[in-house]
Amino acid sequence: MSGAQHPRLILHQFLSPHECKELEFIHKSCSTVGYRPNVFSTTLTHLIATNSAHLLMPFVPIRERLKEKVEEFFGCEYELFVEFTGLISWTKGASIGWHSDDNRPYLKQRDFAAVCYLNSYNNDFKGGLFHFQDGEPTTVVPLGGDVVIYTADSRNIHSVDEISDGERLTLTLWFSRDSSHDEDAKLINLLSENLLHNNVPYSCLPLPASTNMYWFSLDQASNEQLGFDICWARMHVLGFDMLYSQDKSCHPNKSELLMEPLRLARGDKLFDQEFVNILHALQVVQHYWWRASELQTARVKMESSRVVELTQLQHARISSLKSLFLRDQHLVEKVFSRVTCKSDQQNFDWADFATSISVWEDYVSQLHKEILMSLPDWKALQSIFRISFDAK
Numbered sequence: 001m002s003g004a005q006h007p008r009l010i011l012h013q014f015l016s017p018h019e020c021k022e023l024e025f026i027h028k029s030c031s032t033v034g035y036r037p038n039v040f041s042t043t044l045t046h047l048i049a050t051n052s053a054h055l056l057m058p059f060v061p062i063r064e065r066l067k068e069k070v071e072e073f074f075g076c077e078y079e080l081f082v083e084f085t086g087l088i089s090w091t092k093g094a095s096i097g098w099h100s101d102d103n104r105p106y107l108k109q110r111d112f113a114a115v116c117y118l119n120s121y122n123n124d125f126k127g128g129l130f131h132f133q134d135g136e137p138t139t140v141v142p143l144g145g146d147v148v149i150y151t152a153d154s155r156n157i158h159s160v161d162e163i164s165d166g167e168r169l170t171l172t173l174w175f176s177r178d179s180s181h182d183e184d185a186k187l188i189n190l191l192s193e194n195l196l197h198n199n200v201p202y203s204c205l206p207l208p209a210s211t212n213m214y215w216f217s218l219d220q221a222s223n224e225q226l227g228f229d230i231c232w233a234r235m236h237v238l239g240f241d242m243l244y245s246q247d248k249s250c251h252p253n254k255s256e257l258l259m260e261p262l263r264l265a266r267g268d269k270l271f272d273q274e275f276v277n278i279l280h281a282l283q284v285v286q287h288y289w290w291r292a293s294e295l296q297t298a299r300v301k302m303e304s305s306r307v308v309e310l311t312q313l314q315h316a317r318i319s320s321l322k323s324l325f326l327r328d329q330h331l332v333e334k335v336f337s338r339v340t341c342k343s344d345q346q347n348f349d350w351a352d353f354a355t356s357i358s359v360w361e362d363y364v365s366q367l368h369k370e371i372l373m374s375l376p377d378w379k380a381l382q383s384i385f386r387i388s389f390d391a392k
């Protein structure tokens with residue numbers, strides 16, 4: 001699979017379907033507009049900065065297993081540091097030409113790359129094939145769970161075809177021999193500040209970053225007049241509308257609104273529960289989407305009073321909010337179109353949704369407990385690693 005000339009490794013089904021889905025949930029709830037056109041990203045520092053440090057936990061065992069694989073394959077045990085970890089998604093129009101991953105002066109510390117595919121060619125997106133310029137294999141077809149590992153230098157020049165439909169999602173890591181580029185040390189510092197000093201008591205509710213990080217526009221100039229807010233857009237493509245608890249339509253200030261409490265609506269119905277801000281609502285919705293199929297079997301009765309009819313006035317407010325946050329609805333459909341429309345969209349049920357909120361609360365508080373228990377050992381060893389809590 002590798003030659004001395006082109007050191008590379010392809011692993012099939014390295015990540016489980018559950019791991020892929022969990023990381024997809026994190027990305028779809030937390031991503032920001034990325035560094036290149038039609039690209040979205042979720043970095044670990046961003047998760048910490050938006051009060052979602054606990055969402056680092058699902059990455060921990062995966063990072064560890066990947067680092068072990070890379071070290072073993074390239075024969076550099078205990079020599080590598082993770083330089084960068086991020087979820088990166090590409091939508092229609094995104095592509096990258098021939099390049100090596102260390103091809104900029106500020107990227108010279110990168111020694112190895114690991115790209116994990118979290119969803120699949122043709123199922124979730126069209127286009128987006130990966131090619132190596134020389135050596136075998138020439139083409140890698142991205143399939144959820146598979147990983148491509150290669151040296152970041154010119155022995156592994158590669159490219160990715162343009163995405164023509166859907167959203168292609170990867171977990172991408174770079175590794176370095178240079179300890180001054182150790183991501184763990186930086187993350188541990190941030191975690192110590194965020195988890196131990198700030199928020200007392202710490203809440204697991206996300207806090208939005210600045211508005212421009214969520215504003216997508218084709219010219220990348222954060223054009224206020226065109227484009228859309230990606231949090232609103234991700235809700236919209238799943239069929240949800242949002243309504244602020246107080247009417248803000250006279251003085252619409254986008255950055256203030258992102259921090260305001262809101263409620264969710266769907267069709268003619270309003271779900272009568274307040275979420276602290278758009279990211280909270282988005283996370284709950286994405287979590288429901290991730291777990292909808294399990295939840296349908298566990299359906300419980302919900303008081304009917306939690307879902308009410310939308311009034312005419314509320315309908316009107318929803319449309320004016322949409323014209324503010326989804327200026328270019330046509331572009332929203334283009335960017336976040338779903339290749340296969342899963343049947344769960346038709347099966348939507350508010351009772352399942354209500355159940356999923358308490359499942360989500362248990363999920364985040366468990367992750368929060370785990371990160372708090374891990375941090376002292378991480379600090380002591382200046383390294384992020386998996387700790388088995390059962391043994392303690």
Ligand SMILES: O=C(O)CCC(=O)C(=O)O
Pocket residue numbers: 096101115130158159160170172
């Ligand atoms: O997503 C991929 O398959 C590779 C992406 C890539 O080449 C890069 O981010 O440098």
Ligand SMILES: [Fe+2]
Pocket residue numbers: 099100101158
């Ligand atoms: Fe690359």
